[in-house]
Amino acid sequence: MANEFEQRLQKAEGGPSAEQQPKISYSNSYEQFKADQTSAIQTTYEKAANMAGKILKLKVKESERAKLEQYIQMTHMQIEPEHVNALALLSAIPFIIAALITFVLTGSMFFTGLLFGAGIFSLFYLSNTPKHIYNSWRARASDQLMLTVLYIVIHMKKDSNLERAILFVANQIAPPLSLDFMKILWDFETKKYNTVKESLDAYLETWKESEPAFVDAMHLVESSLVQPNTAQAKATLDKANKVIMQGIQDNMTHFAHSLKNPVQMIHMLGIVLPLLMLVMLPMIGAFLADSINSTHLIVIYNVVLPLFVFIQARNILSIRPGGASIKNKRLLEVAPKVGAKPLIFAGLILLVITVPALFVIFASATSGNWATIKFNNSIFYLTLAIIFSMGLSLYTYFHFKNRELIKMKKKIEEIEDQFSSAIFQLGNRIGENIPAEAAFGHVAENMKGSEIAKFFKLVDTNIRQRGMTLEDAIFDKDNGASRLYPSELIDSIMKLLLEAVKKSPKVAAESMSSLSKYLQKMHQVKERMTDLLSDTLSSMRMQASFLAPLVSALVVSLSVLITRVLINLTSQLDTLQSSGSGDSGLGFGTGMASIFKAESSIPPYVLQLMVGVYIIQVVFLLSYTLSGIIKGPGKIDFEWTFSQNILKSTLLYCGLTLIGTIIFSSLAFIVTAAVA
Known part of the structure; x- marks a missing residue:
């Protein structure tokens, strides 16, 4: 495609005047370009939506249709608004049917409600998927706006032809904005608009709310065509550059100021609230063993809560203004291939540590003393080893997969x-x-x-x-x-x-x-953004690498203490009941023993596994948010940030949990001895 664009550009600039230019056809280039740049997820969604549209015929309100058509058009998808709603409704039906079957067969309100909620979530999520794709598309495109205006300005200074300037930008910049600019020319060629300017103005309307500075800058570019002399035209083009640069800076400032509350929401929803709830679980489990199920907790902590944190993180990144970063896909093309070695090493870590631990746990579970053994610290330590191996294997895979890439990336950035x-x-x-x-x-x-x-x-x-x-x-x-x-x-x-x-x-x-x-200004924007976000970014780094594992280790260690104390008290009450004399002794023992149900409470190893997996998930999500704020959407930076955070978090969590468990287990015997 690059060669084709080069040939087209040379043809477009080969003659002395616009009238002498041969007719340029954009249709084939646009269709091929779209096929090359459309993501696999987007293509899969298109196919599913079109199939759903054939199965289910729905009507869409005009107000909703207008919004969906805008999202569909701007993401270059070949679907209809009716297909979107059809897919959303069809996706919800299996969950609702499964919820009804679950209720009839088991009577479980929890799983019935969970499946019903999943159906509702699927309905709303898929009906809004075009909007999500649009936001993701625009987030990547917004990083290219300042460079786009600069390229158009440079081209217009040497050749005052808007059509060739747009073609030049489509050739020079990377997707997704290059595809948008090819679409501008394609709409003009297919007579959707009478002139290139009309097509460009229609496209700029889609940026009017999110990036008004880009719209103003492009209008200045258009106005340069009607200036009375070359000097005024160049001055107008220079002003366009200044407008977009100032707009990007203003957007970054507003983003930094509006980021505090969403980050606090992630902290409270993703870390503080879940861990505060965990502190009470051992005691609640001991008193209300019939009402608390470990499966329910695992679903809530390892499925529902991470999902909410992910949605909040994605909402933060969706409002991140662009212009301060440039993606470098060539880096992936020329980087040395690491092959399957990182995956093999990560798999070996899991194999060496996790498999023996699971073997011992399953062997213990099949023994006749599992009701007692499951509360022992030995099982707890084995599950801690599993969490350690999971964190270490994730670090090994992502670190060695991206190590050479990061070295090369830093060199290129320098x-x-x-x-x-x-x-x-x-x-x-x-x-x-x-x-x-x-x-x-x-x-x-x-x-x-x-x-x-x-x-x-x-x-x-x-x-x-x-x-x-x-x-x-x-x-x-x-x-x-x-x-x-x-x-x-x-x-x-x-x-x-x-x-x-x-x-x-x-x-x-x-x-x-x-x-x-431009490069100096872009560097200033980066420095300004880093300065404005320094407090927020420091808070997120602290949460990911220190605060989350520290608080989690403390909570898990306390759960061991509480559970151990309750088990020891229950044992003493049983002894008191069996040795009690008279009705009063028997009544006291029976009453207290009926209150404590330690043997039915949630074992500490279950809580540890649940919290350990949750910590990995939280670190993953915080790293995703952190790298997205600093660098914008990018796989390399995210994976490298996650690898660094997961190593620190895993070592801190496992180390503190091990030390805390040893200390609190000893303390539990002292407490129960004092009570006795």
């Missing part, structure tokens, strides 16, 4: 941070009428010792020693500099340079100067 100064110098040299091929050598010499100098030096070496053209020196598959420095930002800037050099040294110098200012 180069990108230095790129602003480098291209500014490059622009100055070209502006002094030094050929672009020679200018790379000058910049490499001036920035000697820095990482970016190696990139410029390699380009210069390819030109001087290998006799390559400037384009081949940068992009040659075997020896090009971009092969060793996989960065979409650098690639994009170098392509801009190549196009600008074809026009004139002056255009190239101005383009590099504009890009340098």
